Amino acid sequence: xxxxxxxxxxxxxxxxxxxxxxxxxxxxxxxxxxxxxxxxxxxxxxxxxxxxxxxxxxxxxxxxxxxxxxxxxxxxxxxxxxxxxxxxxxxxxxxxxxxxxxxxxxxxxxxxxxxxxxxxxxxxxxxxxxxxxxxxxxxxxxxxxxxxxxxxxxxxxxxxxxxxxxxxxxxxxxxxxxxxxxxxxxxxxxxxxxxxxxxxxxxxxxxxxxxxxxxxxxxxxxxxxxxxxxxxxxxxxxxxxxxxxxxxxxxxxxxxxxxxxxxxxxxxxxxxxxxxxxxxxxxxxxxxxxxxxxxxxxxxxxxxxxxxxxxxxxxxxxxxxxxx
Amino acid sequence: xxxxxxxxxxxxxxxxxxxxxxxxxxxxxxxxxxxxxxxxxxxxxxxxxxxxxxxxxxxxxxxxxxxxxxxxxxxxxxxxxxxxxxxxxxxxxxxxxxxxxxxxxxxxxxxxxxxxxxxxxxxxxxxxxxxxxxxxxxxxxxxxxxxxxxxxxxxxxxxxxxxxxxxxxxxxxxxxxxxxxxxxxxxxxxxxxxxxxxxxxxxxxxxxxxxxxxxxxxxxxxxxxxxxxxxxxxxxxxxxxxxxxxxxxxxxxxxxxxxxxxxxxxxxxxxxxxxxxxxxxxxxxxxxxxxxxxxxxxxxxxxxxxxxxxxxxxxxxxxxxxxx
Numbered sequence: 009x010x011x012x013x014x015x016x017x018x019x020x021x022x023x024x025x026x027x028x029x030x031x032x033x034x035x036x037x038x039x040x041x042x043x044x045x046x047x048x049x050x051x052x053x054x055x056x057x058x059x060x061x062x063x064x065x066x067x068x069x070x071x072x073x074x075x076x077x078x079x080x081x082x083x084x085x086x087x088x089x090x091x092x093x094x095x096x097x098x099x100x101x102x103x104x105x106x107x108x109x110x111x112x113x114x115x116x117x118x119x120x121x122x123x124x125x126x127x128x129x130x131x132x133x134x135x136x137x138x139x140x141x142x143x144x145x146x147x148x149x150x151x152x153x154x155x156x157x158x159x160x161x162x163x164x165x166x167x168x169x170x171x172x173x174x175x176x177x178x179x180x181x182x183x184x185x186x187x188x189x190x191x192x193x194x195x196x197x198x199x200x201x202x203x204x205x206x207x208x209x210x211x212x213x214x215x216x217x218x219x220x221x222x223x224x225x226x227x228x229x230x231x232x233x234x235x236x237x238x239x240x241x242x243x244x245x246x247x248x249x250x251x252x253x254x255x256x257x258x259x260x261x262x263x264x265x266x267x268x269x270x271x272x273x274x275x276x277x278x279x280x281x282x283x284x285x286x287x288x289x290x291x292x293x294x295x296x297x298x299x300x301x302x303x304x305x306x307x308x309x310x311x312x313x314x315x316x317x318x319x320x321x322x323x324x325x326x327x328x329x330x331x332x
Numbered sequence: 333x334x335x336x337x338x339x340x341x342x343x344x345x346x347x348x349x350x351x352x353x354x355x356x357x358x359x360x361x362x363x364x365x366x367x368x369x370x371x372x373x374x375x376x377x378x379x380x381x382x383x384x385x386x387x388x389x390x391x392x393x394x395x396x397x398x399x400x401x402x403x404x405x406x407x408x409x410x411x412x413x414x415x416x417x418x419x420x421x422x423x424x425x426x427x428x429x430x431x432x433x434x435x436x437x438x439x440x441x442x443x444x445x446x447x448x449x450x451x452x453x454x455x456x457x458x459x460x461x462x463x464x465x466x467x468x469x470x471x472x473x474x475x476x477x478x479x480x481x482x483x484x485x486x487x488x489x490x491x492x493x494x495x496x497x498x499x500x501x502x503x504x505x506x507x508x509x510x511x512x513x514x515x516x517x518x519x520x521x522x523x524x525x526x527x528x529x530x531x532x533x534x535x536x537x538x539x540x541x542x543x544x545x546x547x548x549x550x551x552x553x554x555x556x557x558x559x560x561x562x563x564x565x566x567x568x569x570x571x572x573x574x575x576x577x578x579x580x581x582x583x584x585x586x587x588x589x590x591x592x593x594x595x596x597x598x599x600x601x602x603x604x605x606x607x608x609x610x611x612x613x614x615x616x617x618x619x620x621x622x623x624x625x626x627x628x629x630x631x632x633x634x635x636x637x638x639x640x641x642x643x644x645x646x647x648x649x650x651x652x653x654x655x656x
Contacts, residue, residue, distance in 0.1 A: 015518055192586070193517065193551060194339055194558065223582055227517060227551030234518065257619060258547055261626045262516070270626075274619060274646045282643060295581060295598060302585045302594075319606060322599045 018265040021238045023058040026256060027217070029079045030061040030103050031241075031248035036289045038063055038077035044280055045079070045090050048244070053098050054272035055260060059125055061101040062087060067110040084121045094122050099151075101125035104141060106134040111141050118149030125151040128179070132162055135170050139177045146178035153181035153215060153239065160190045160304050164202060171203060175210030181239050182212050186228060189221025189251055189301040193231040200235035215239030218254045220246055220293050221301025225254040230262055244273060245281040247289075250307040250314075251297035290314055295321045299328060342589040345562045347382040350580060351541070353403045354385040354427050356571035360613045362387055362401035368604055369403070369414050372568070377422050378596035379584060383449055385425040386411060391434040408445045415446050423448035423475075428465060430458040435465050442473030449475040452503075456486055459494050463501045470502035477505035477539060477563065484514045484628050488526060495527060499534030505563050506536050510552060513545025513575055513625040517555040524559035539563030542578045544570055544617050545625025549578040554586055568597060569605040571613075574631040574638075575621035614638055619645045623652060 028048060029040060040048075045062075052060045063079030071080060078086045082102045094100060100123050104111055115126065126145035130138035138154055145152045154174055159167055174182060184199050191199070200214065207214050216232040216239070218225035229240055242259040246252035257277065260270045296310035299321075305328060313324050352372060353364060364372075369386075376384045387403030395404060402410045406426045418424060424447050428435055439450065450469040454462035462478055469476045478498055483491055498506060508523050515523070524538065531538050540556040540563070542549035553564055566583040570576035581601065584594045620634035623645075629652060637648050 015516060192339060192554065222585070223547065223550045223579065226547045230516065255547065257622060261546070261622060271646065271649065274623075274649055277619065278643065278645045295601065298581060298585060299598075319602065321602045322595065325595065325598055 016264065018263060019233075019238070020265065021213075022233070022263060022265060023215075023239045024056075024256075024259065024263070024268065025059040025061060025101065025215070025239060025241045026052050026057045026243065027061045027241045027253065028243040028247055028256070030063045031253055032243055032291070033063050033077065033079050034249040035247060035291045036077075036284070037075065038079040040077055040079060042090070044284075047276060047280060049090055049098070051244075051272040051276035053096055055256075055269045056265075056267040057098060057256075059099045059101045061103060061127065062090075064103050064105060065109050065111075065114055066105070067108055067114065069110065070108060082123075084116060084123070087122045091122050099124035101127055103127040103129055103155075104145070106130040106137045106141065109141070111144050115145060115148060115150075123150065125153060127153045127155060127183075129155040129157060131157055132159075132166055132170055135173050139173060142174075142177045142179045152179050153183055154179045155183040155185045155217060157185050158187045158306075159184070159199070160186060160188050160195075167202060168206070171206035175206045175212060180213060181215050182207055183215040183217055183239065183241075184232065184237065185217045186219055186225075188304055188306060189219030189225070189297065190304040191228060192222075192224065193227055196228045196231045197235050200232055200237055204236055213238050215241065217241040219248065219301075219307075220251040220253060221297040221307065223293055223298075225252070226258045226262075229254040229259060233262075245277050247281065247284075247291055250291065250311050251293050251301070252291045296324055299325055303328060305331070340588070342587060343557075343562070344589065345537075346557070346587060346589060347539075347563045348380075348580075348583065348587070348592065349383040349385060349425065349539070349563060349565045350376050350381045350567065351385045351565045351577065352567040352571055352580070354387045355565075355573055355577055356567055356615070357387050357401065357403050358573040359571060359615045360401075360608070361399065362403040364401055364403060366414070368608075371600060371604060373414055373422070375568075375596040375600035377420055379580075379593045380589075380591040381422060381580075383423045383425045385427060385451065386414075387426060389426050389428050389433050389435075389438055391432055391438065393434065394432060406447075408440060408447070411446045418446050425449035425451055427451040427453055427479075428469070430454040430461045430465065433465070435468050439469060439472060439474075447474065449477060451477045451479060451507075453479040453481060455481055456483075456490055456494055459497050463497060466498075466501045466503045476503050477507055478503045479507040479509045479539075479541060481509050482511045482630075483508070483523070484510060484512050484519075491526060492530070495530035499530045499536060504537060505539050506531060507539040507541055507563070507565075508556065508561065509541045510543055512628055512630060513543030513549070513621065514628040515552060516546075516548065517551055520552045520555045521559050524556055524561055528560055537562050539565065541565040543572065543625075543631075544575040544577060545621040545631065547617055547622075549576070550582040550586075553578040553583060557586075569601050571605065571608070571615055574615065574635050575617045575625070576615045620648055623649055627652060629655070
């Protein structure tokens, strides 16, 4: 059993990362108003959040700018228009997907950007490119983290091999990512153990990014806190793809570091999040996400089920088990 | 770290208790149609649920029968009308609240009732009456469990004293009840440890009844499974007072005993539960329940906030912290 003090005291190394615009943007094609983004920035400042992820730096030769809001691309000019010189304790992050970001061209020197942290997202079969992106970002002056996605369908031996390669790179943080929302807390503990071996060997930090398919995003995140994971992703009202993520309001309620404050989060949700839902953005736990999580499948079929306005859950279950 | 086998294998001692009509009845004054109740009984039969709790055996001299549906009182005649002689593996349970049940008069001999299990619910200060109810039910031939409520505001020494008294009674199962939805998985593990000492000493079983204020009802329930708790309460679509309970669909998805089957649960939810919500029944996680859970308060203020159709969360937060 873990130390009692974990619940009463706090670990100063914890970093809270607000991923609302990035993972939430997958729900509404990043169509957030400037007032939403500015209010979110201010709420994060006031609530003591450590990093705010603004979205992706997607390749404009692959994605049409008219099809998405600005957080799909996170131009430095756009970010400056929101955060100015950002002379605050809140650091700015963007995500760069392997294969969807023209990083050599589109990620500029840190001195010309308000961004502090580049989050490289990769599948296991793309690790060498991820390493190239990590070194590129590091050379340009950024902090760098790496998310290995879809690990719930990977072998531990492959994950170990990837962590050993990443360990020798300049990356600062390894992220445990439960892309399909299929992991239970005990499995998170085991993953933290595995990732922790390589983090200790190569002097890296650990992070977690959870999904709520089985209603466990928050539970898995606080399990990870007890297992030595320091970087914690959360989103306001759990907004994120499919079943959504770990809710910021739950996480800040749990963390005992006096620098965190739940109140600005409540104010922001009250002002903006229900309005977003009323405007048609749909996310959050529902049976179709539970089912893909249980079966350890990508949630794309469940997202389509949601988009189609279906509620014939038992028919959907038969469809997806026949794909096994 | 717990054994890996816990996630792959199963413990045959696990009992799943469907509390939909009882805890869910608190949401809609027990106004369930006969077809709802019959379909639920059949869904439980087909999904391998072990016990089905039909509601309370409330005292008709205290509560007006016109103000509630039949599951508030669970007359034996009513139960017979749903389950007949119940020649099945599914056992029937009712709850008897200390101070709200005229047990000597209203709980009849087991030979005259389709009920198998009497669930006595008590606060710490009512333990002697609870013991009297336990012995009364036991003498009449029933299995008996006991829920000690509101333990998150109790001292461990008081809980220990209560468990020592209950241990010497004829009760079969001690239930860990997180009435306010304020406990984290690590605290559940500690509670299971404390309750487990007395369960071992007096040869009793352990149960858990969780609430979802902090989105942890399922996580706390499966934490308890790993800690040796055998009796697990759940409700369809997590229907229950305030933030609701551990969802049956999540629990049956998790349990690996081949006798459990999630499919009839999905079918029932599809047919009945969304309709219930559309009909005006409101339950489930929302910020007001998070707040009372965080502050370890009774959810009654949050329930009122919900009934009043309010969404000024930050104002509510100020109201309840000023009551501290």
